[in-house]
Amino acid sequence: xxxxxxxxxxxxxxxxxxxxxxxxxxxxxxxxxxxxxxxxxxxxxxxxxxxxxxxxxxxxxxxxxxxxxxxxxxxxxxxxxxxxxxxxxxxxxxxxxxxxxxxxxxxxxxxxxxxxxxxxxxxxxxxxxxxxxxxxxxxxxxxxxxxxxxxxxxxxxxxxxxxxxxxxxxxxxxxxxxxxxxxxxxxxxxxxxxxxxxxxxxxxxxxxxxxxxxxxxxxxxxxxxxxxxxxxxxxxxxxxxxxxxxxxxxxxxxxxx
Numbered sequence: 001x002x003x004x005x006x007x008x009x010x011x012x013x014x015x016x017x018x019x020x021x022x023x024x025x026x027x028x029x030x031x032x033x034x035x036x037x038x039x040x041x042x043x044x045x046x047x048x049x050x051x052x053x054x055x056x057x058x059x060x061x062x063x064x065x066x067x068x069x070x071x072x073x074x075x076x077x078x079x080x081x082x083x084x085x086x087x088x089x090x091x092x093x094x095x096x097x098x099x100x101x102x103x104x105x106x107x108x109x110x111x112x113x114x115x116x117x118x119x120x121x122x123x124x125x126x127x128x129x130x131x132x133x134x135x136x137x138x139x140x141x142x143x144x145x146x147x148x149x150x151x152x153x154x155x156x157x158x159x160x161x162x163x164x165x166x167x168x169x170x171x172x173x174x175x176x177x178x179x180x181x182x183x184x185x186x187x188x189x190x191x192x193x194x195x196x197x198x199x200x201x202x203x204x205x206x207x208x209x210x211x212x213x214x215x216x217x218x219x220x221x222x223x224x225x226x227x228x229x230x231x232x233x234x235x236x237x238x239x240x241x242x243x244x245x246x247x248x249x250x251x252x253x254x255x256x257x
Contacts, residue, residue, distance in 0.1 A: 013062075014047070017069060030062040035069025035087060045078040050099050068105060080117065092129060104141070106240075116153075119164065124241065137164030140187075142234070142241070144172040155181040168203070170232060188232045190218050204231075 006024040010016065014028045017036035022028065026040050029047030040046060047065040065079065068087030073079070077095040085097075086105030095109050098117025103109075107121060110129035119133055122141035127133070131145050134153035139145070145167075153164040165179035171189040173179065177197065184200045191197060192208030192215075201207050206215045218231035230236065234248040243251035 011047075023075065029065075029081065031064045031081065033064065033066045035067060035071065037069055038067055038071040038073070040073045041075040041077075043076045044073050046073070048078055048080040050081055063099070074111075086123065098135075110147070118162075122169070134162075134164050134181075136162040138166040140167060140169040140171070142170045143167050146173060146175045146177075146193075148176045149173050150178045152178065153181050165197075170234060172233070188218060190221075190231065 003021045004024055008022055008024065009027040010022070011028060011030045011032065013030040014032040016034050017038065019037045020034050022040045023042035023044065025042055026044040028034070029049060032047035034046070046067065047062060049060065049062055053060040063082035065081050066084045068085055068089055070087050071085070071089040073091050074093045076093055077091045079097045080099040082100040083097055085103045086107065088106045089103065091109045092111030094112050097109070097115045100118045101115055103121045104123035104125070106124045108126045109115065110127055110131060112129055113127055113131040115133045116135045118135045119137045121139040122143070124141055125139055125143045127145040128147045130148050132150045134151045136153050137151045151165050153162045155161060155163055163182040165181065165183045165185070167173065167185040168187040170187055171185050173191040174193040176193055177191050177195045180196065180198045183197050185191065186201055186203035186205065188204045189201050190206045191212065192206065194210065195208055195212040196210040197207065197212040201214065204217050204219060206218050206221065207213065208215050219229050221230045222228060223230060234241065234243065238244040
């Protein structure tokens with residue numbers, strides 16, 4: 001794409017880093033901080049004001065919004081005010097991230113995903129396309145969420161109570177799964193495709209079905225050809241991970257030093 005500087009709005013109260021590119025028809029609102037070497041593609045909005053702006057414009061102060069360096073925000077994405085996002089972040093197209101979301105470094109949010117705000121996501125998380133994450137949800141580090149997954153958060157809808165699900169480090173939630181309000185998924189879990197999870201899942205469990213039931217320890221899932229375990233997955237997958245140039249154990253040991 002070309003960066004033609006057509007119809008671009010950048011607030012005087014925004015802070016733009018070095019070598020930042022901003023596409024046509026994009027708006028950067030008050031109190032936005034964009035790190036160096038970041039690309040904002042066409043038709044994006046960063047720092048979208050909160051609903052209170054529209055009812056009391058004169059008293060409104062836009063919360064600080066931070067986009068870390070070396071990030072890529074693709075076209076028609078909108079990031080609301082009050083979000084804090086780490087470096088090396090990327091989105092697909094038409095992503096919506098509502099206010100006060102906290103997202104770590106090296107995360108990816110896929111096309112047409114909807115993050116409803118007031119949530120926390122750790123480092124190196126990959127959310128694929130068409131994912132919906134309800135408010136108050138918590139996602140750890142190195143978590144993969146596959147297409148059409150929904151995190152719900154209202155135990156007795158409609159109500160004023162929000163209790164989002166949580167997913168711990170290195171776990172995966174497969175396509176078309178639904179996590180019901182308040183459920184807690186442990187570390188290194190695998191939620192099978194099309195599951196509806198209504199109960200807490202301990203570490204290292206394969207869970208499947210509607211309602212989802214624990215099937216076995218994921219470490220028992222082995223290759224028919226070699227007999228080796230498929231899980232924990234960091235021992236066999238490294239693309240884009242911090243242990244890509246070594247191995248998972250070496251990386252873990254280095255972290256402990």
